[in-house]
Amino acid sequence: MTLEFHERDDYLSWGRVERRPQVVARPASRRDLAPFAHGERRPRLAVGLLRSYGDSCLATGAALLDLTRLDHFIAFDEASGLLTAEAGVSLGEIMRAFVPRGWFPPVTPGTRFVTLGGAIANDVHGKNHEAAGTIGRHVASLTLLRSDAGEVTCSPTENAELFAATVGGLGLTGIITTVTVRLRRIQSAFVDAEKLAYGTLDEFFALNAASEGAFEHLVAWFDCTAGSRNLGRGIFSRANWSPFGALEPHRERGLLRVPVEFPSFAINRLSLRAINVAYRGLELRGLGSHRLHYGPFFHPLDSIQGWSRVYGRAGMYQYQCVLPPESAADATRALLDAISRSGEGSFLAVLKAFGALPSPGLLSFPRPGITLAVDFANHGPRTLALFERLDAIVREAGGRLYPAKDGRISREMFAAGYPELARFARSVDPACTSDFWERVRP
Numbered sequence: 001m002t003l004e005f006h007e008r009d010d011y012l013s014w015g016r017v018e019r020r021p022q023v024v025a026r027p028a029s030r031r032d033l034a035p036f037a038h039g040e041r042r043p044r045l046a047v048g049l050l051r052s053y054g055d056s057c058l059a060t061g062a063a064l065l066d067l068t069r070l071d072h073f074i075a076f077d078e079a080s081g082l083l084t085a086e087a088g089v090s091l092g093e094i095m096r097a098f099v100p101r102g103w104f105p106p107v108t109p110g111t112r113f114v115t116l117g118g119a120i121a122n123d124v125h126g127k128n129h130e131a132a133g134t135i136g137r138h139v140a141s142l143t144l145l146r147s148d149a150g151e152v153t154c155s156p157t158e159n160a161e162l163f164a165a166t167v168g169g170l171g172l173t174g175i176i177t178t179v180t181v182r183l184r185r186i187q188s189a190f191v192d193a194e195k196l197a198y199g200t201l202d203e204f205f206a207l208n209a210a211s212e213g214a215f216e217h218l219v220a221w222f223d224c225t226a227g228s229r230n231l232g233r234g235i236f237s238r239a240n241w242s243p244f245g246a247l248e249p250h251r252e253r254g255l256l257r258v259p260v261e262f263p264s265f266a267i268n269r270l271s272l273r274a275i276n277v278a279y280r281g282l283e284l285r286g287l288g289s290h291r292l293h294y295g296p297f298f299h300p301l302d303s304i305q306g307w308s309r310v311y312g313r314a315g316m317y318q319y320q321c322v323l324p325p326e327s328a329a330d331a332t333r334a335l336l337d338a339i340s341r342s343g344e345g346s347f348l349a350v351l352k353a354f355g356a357l358p359s360p361g362l363l364s365f366p367r368p369g370i371t372l373a374v375d376f377a378n379h380g381p382r383t384l385a386l387f388e389r390l391d392a393i394v395r396e397a398g399g400r401l402y403p404a405k406d407g408r409i410s411r412e413m414f415a416a417g418y419p420e421l422a423r424f425a426r427s428v429d430p431a432c433t434s435d436f437w438e439r440v441r442p
C-alpha cells in the first residue's frame with residue numbers, strides 16, 4: 001500500500017513552542033516502510049509519541065513517519081526476559097502486558113507514554129540510573145532501515161559502530177523498526193519508598209551518597225523559587241521494588257485531561273511561588289515510608305493528560321543539564337541561584353545523580369555527575385536570556401544539555417558537550433534529518 005502524507009498542525013512536541021506544520025504519514029505495518037529502504041530519498045524522521053520537549057522530534061519540510069501503529073509484540077523468552085517488539089510499542093503497553101507476568105522495562109523515564117524507538121533514540125534514563133544505567137545498556141539488538149543499506153541488524157557486537165550511533169542517535173541513523181530488550185524481574189507492582197525533607201544542597205549531596213547502593217531508585221524534587229539559605233531545599237525520594245503486593249498493572253482509564261491551552265498569564269512569578277509552596281506542603285504531608293504502586297511513583301504526571309497545555313499557547317521549555325562530579329556542587333549552586341533570582345522556573349524541578357555505568361551511545365546524554373531539570377514557561381526573550389546565563393555556567397563546568405528536552409541550544413554549545421559528534425555524524429543516514437539536527441549539525 002502506498003503511504004499517504006498529510007500536512008498536520010497538531011504534531012507538536014511536548015513543549016508546544018514550535019508551531020510549524022509537519023507533513024506526516026502513519027504506516028500501518030513494517031511492510032509500508034519498505035520503500036524507505038529501497039530508493040525513496042524523501043528526507044524523513046521516524047517519531048514516536050512526541051514526548052520530546054523541543055525540536056528533536058520535528059522535521060519541518062521533511063516527512064515525519066509516525067510509528068505508533070507499529071505496536072506489536074513479536075517474541076518473549078520467559079527464561080531470560082528478552083522481549084522483541086516493534087519500535088512503536090510504548091513502555092506503558094509493555095507494562096500492561098508484562099507486569100502481570102512479573103517483568104518490567106529495565107529503565108523508565110518520568111512518563112510511560114514513550115515508544116521503544118523513542119526511548120532508544122534518546123537513550124533515556126530513569127530514577128535507577130546508578131543501578132541500571134540507560135536503556136541502551138539493556139538493548140540486545142535492533143533492526144534499522146537505512147536509505148543507503150536497507151535493513152541492518154545492530155547490536156553491541158554486530159555493526160557495533162552503527163549501534164553506538166543509533167542508541168541516543170535522535171532518529172538520525174535510520175528508522176528503528178524492531179527492538180530486542182531485556183526486561184527486569186519484579187515480584188510485585190509496588191515499590192517501598194521513603195520521602196525525606198532536606199534543607200540545603202549539601203544535605204541533598206549527603207543524602208544521595210548515603211542512599212547509593214542501598215536504594216535502586218533515587219531522585220529529589222527541589223523548590224526552585226527558594227533562594228539564599230534555602231537554596232536547593234526539597235524532598236528526597238528513595239525506593240526499592242517491594243517483594244509484597246499484587247502484580248497488577250496501571251490503569252489508563254479515568255485519567256484527567258487538560259482540554260485547552262491555559263491563558264499565558266496563568267503562570268507568573270506569584271502563581272509559581274504559590275504552586276511551589278502548595279506542592280512542598282503536599283509533599284511534606286507525604287513524608288516517611290510508603291508502599292506505592294509503580295504508576296504514581298514513576299509517572300506521577302501521567303494521570304493528567306496533556307499537562308503541558310497549562311503553560312498556555314506560548315508553550316514551555318525544560319532545561320536539563322548534567323554536570324561532572326568535580327564541578328557539580330559549585331555549578332548546581334550557581335544554576336539554582338540564577339534560576340531563583342530570575343523568578344522563572346516552575347513546580348517541576350528535579351535533581352538527581354547519574355552513576356558510573358557508561359552509556360552505550362555516542363550521543364547519549366547521561367554521564368557521571370548531577371543532572372538538574374527544570375520546566376519554564378516560555379516568556380520569550382526573557383526566558384531565552386536566562387538560558388544563555390545557564391548555558392555559560394554549564395559550559396564552564398564541563399557539562400552538557402539533553403537534546404530530548406532542548407529546542408534552542410546553539411551549534412557551539414552542542415559540540416562542546418558532545419565530543420563524539422564528528423564520529424556520530426559519519427553514521428547519519430543521508431535521508432534522515434530533524435529541526436534539531438539542522439540547527440546543530442557540524
Ligand SMILES: Cc1cc2nc3c(=O)[nH]c(=O)nc-3n(C[C@H](O)[C@H](O)[C@H](O)COP(=O)(O)OP(=O)(O)OC[C@H]3O[C@@H](n4cnc5c(N)ncnc54)[C@H](O)[C@@H]3O)c2cc1C
Pocket residue numbers: 014045046047048049050051052053056057067087088108109110111113114115116117118119120121122123124125126127169170171172174175176177301404434
Ligand atoms: C513528563 C515527561 C517526563 C520525562 N522524563 C524523562 C526521564 O526521566 N528521563 C529521560 O531520559 N527522558 C524523559 N523524558 C523525555 C522522553 O523520555 C524522551 O523524549 C523520549 O525519547 C520520548 O519518546 P517518544 O516515543 O515520545 O519519542 P519522540 O519524542 O516522538 O521522538 C524522540 C526521538 O526519537 C526518535 N525516534 C522515535 N521513534 C523512532 C524510531 N522508531 N526510529 C528511529 N528514531 C525514532 C525521533 O526521531 C526523535 O529524535 C520525559 C518526557 C516527558 C514528557
